[in-house]
Amino acid sequence: MGAPSFRSRILLFIAVAELLAKSLWFSGTAVIPQLSRQWHAGVSLTSWLTLSVQLGFVAGALILAASNLLDLVSAAWIFAASGVLGAIFNGAFALVAADHVGLALFFRFLTGVIAAGVYPTGMKLLTGWFGRERRGLAMGIVVGAITVGAALPHAVHIGSLPWRDVVYVCSGFSLLAAALMLGVREGPLHVAQPKFDARQCVQALGNRRLRLANLGYLGHMWELYSMWGWITLLLAAARPGASHNSLETLSFAAIAAGFVGCVWAGYVSDRNQQRVHDSAILDVRARARVTVVAMVASGTCCVLAAIFFHHFWLLAVISLVWGVSVVADSAQFSTIVSEVSDQRYVGTALTMQTAMGFLLTAVSIRVVAAIGTAYGWRWAALSMAIGPAMGVLAMMRLRQAPEAAGVSQAAMAIPDNPAV
Numbered sequence: 001m002g003a004p005s006f007r008s009r010i011l012l013f014i015a016v017a018e019l020l021a022k023s024l025w026f027s028g029t030a031v032i033p034q035l036s037r038q039w040h041a042g043v044s045l046t047s048w049l050t051l052s053v054q055l056g057f058v059a060g061a062l063i064l065a066a067s068n069l070l071d072l073v074s075a076a077w078i079f080a081a082s083g084v085l086g087a088i089f090n091g092a093f094a095l096v097a098a099d100h101v102g103l104a105l106f107f108r109f110l111t112g113v114i115a116a117g118v119y120p121t122g123m124k125l126l127t128g129w130f131g132r133e134r135r136g137l138a139m140g141i142v143v144g145a146i147t148v149g150a151a152l153p154h155a156v157h158i159g160s161l162p163w164r165d166v167v168y169v170c171s172g173f174s175l176l177a178a179a180l181m182l183g184v185r186e187g188p189l190h191v192a193q194p195k196f197d198a199r200q201c202v203q204a205l206g207n208r209r210l211r212l213a214n215l216g217y218l219g220h221m222w223e224l225y226s227m228w229g230w231i232t233l234l235l236a237a238a239r240p241g242a243s244h245n246s247l248e249t250l251s252f253a254a255i256a257a258g259f260v261g262c263v264w265a266g267y268v269s270d271r272n273q274q275r276v277h278d279s280a281i282l283d284v285r286a287r288a289r290v291t292v293v294a295m296v297a298s299g300t301c302c303v304l305a306a307i308f309f310h311h312f313w314l315l316a317v318i319s320l321v322w323g324v325s326v327v328a329d330s331a332q333f334s335t336i337v338s339e340v341s342d343q344r345y346v347g348t349a350l351t352m353q354t355a356m357g358f359l360l361t362a363v364s365i366r367v368v369a370a371i372g373t374a375y376g377w378r379w380a381a382l383s384m385a386i387g388p389a390m391g392v393l394a395m396m397r398l399r400q401a402p403e404a405a406g407v408s409q410a411a412m413a414i415p416d417n418p419a420v
Contacts, residue, residue, distance in 0.1 A: 026229075053111055079121040143266075156169050
C-alpha cells in the first residue's frame with residue numbers, strides 16, 4: 001500500500017474516531033428537555049449538563065499538559081483508554097440522572113475530564129502524518145468530523161428512543177472510537193510534545209500577537225458553544241408547536257453543517273501555504289483572514305436569527321448557514337497561536353488558549369441561557385454576536401500588525417490542541 005493511501009486511511013480512522021467520541025460531549029445536552037421535566041427544573045439548572053463538561057475539559061487539559069503524559073504514553077493508547085472511561089462515566093450519568101442530580105452532574109464533569117484525553121491526542125496523531133503543506137485540509141476534515149460528532153446525539157434522539165437509551169448509544173459510539181484508534185500509530189513527522197511551563201503563562205501576555213490571537217479565539221468560543229448548546233431551545237422557542245423530531249433534525253443539520261465550513265477553511269489554508277512555500281514564509285495574515293470571514297458570516301447570522309426569529313423556516317435556513325460559519329475558523333486559531341507564540345513554549349500557549357476558551361464558555365452558556373429565559377431567545381441569539389464582533393476586531397488588528405506579515409517556517413511548531 002502506498003504512503004498516500006496509508007495516510008488517507010489514518011486520516012479516516014482519526015476522523016471517524018473523533019466523530020464518535022465527540023458524541024459524549026453533548027449527550028447530556030440533547031436530553032435536556034426530558035431531564036427538565038424529570039427534575040422539575042428550568043434552564044438555570046439543566047444548563048449545568050453542558051457547563052460541567054466544559055469545566056471538566058479545562059481540568060483535564062491542564063492535568064494532561066502539566067503531566068506531559070503525551071510524551072510518556074502513546075497518544076493512541078491515551079485516546080483508547082479515554083474513550084473507554086468516557087463511555088463508562090457517560091453511562092453512569094444515565095443510570096443516576098433521574099434521582100441524583102448532583103451525582104449526575106459529577107459524572108458529566110468526569111466525562112469532560114476524560115474528553116481532554118481524546119481531542120488533543122487525536123490532533124497530535126494527525127500532525128504526525130501530515131506535513132504543513134497538507135495539514136490544513138487534514139485538520140479541517142478532522143475538526144469537521146468533531147463538529148458532526150457534536151450533532152450526533154441530536155440525530156440519535158430523533159424518534160421515540162428514551163433519553164437514557166440516547167445516552168447509552170453515545171457511550172457505545174465512544175467504545176467504537178476507542179477500538180478504531182487502536183489501529184493508528186505515530187506518524188513519521190511525530191515530534192515531542194512542546195513542554196508546559198506554568199511560569200510562562202503571565203510572561204506570554206507580553207506577546208502582542210499572541211494576545212490578539214487569543215482575543216479572537218475567545219470571541220469565537222463565546223458564540224460557538226452557546227450556539228451548539230442552545231440551538232434546539234432557540235428553534236423550539238421560535239415555533240412552540242414544532243414536533244420533537246423536526247427540532248432534533250434541524251438541530252443536527254445546523255451543527256453538522258459545520259463540516260463544510262471546516263473543510264473550506266482547511267482547503268484555503270493549504271492553498272495559501274502553497275503560494276508562499278517557495279519563500280519559506282508563512283503569512284499569518286492569510287490565516288487571520290479566514291477567521292475574519294467566518295466570524296463576520298456567523299455574527300451576521302446571529303443578527304439575522306434575531307430579526308427573523310418568528311419566521312421559522314427562514315430561521316431554519318439561517319441556522320444552517322450559521323452552523324457552517326460558526327466553526328469554520330476553529331482549527332485556524334490553534335495554528336495561529338502555535339505560530340506567533342514563543343516556540344520554546346508552544347505547549348504552554350496552546351494549553352492557555354484551550355483553558356481560557358472553555359472557561360469562557362462556562363460563562364457564555366449561562367449568560368445566553370439567562371437572556372433567553374428572561375427576555376426571549378431572539379435576544380439570546382443576538383447576544384451571541386458579541387463574540388464574533390470582538391473576535392473580528394482582534395483579528396483585524398493582528399492582520400494589520402507589521403510583525404504578522406510572515407513567520408519563518410523553520411521556527412514553527414506543530415499545534416497539538418484543537419481549538420474546538
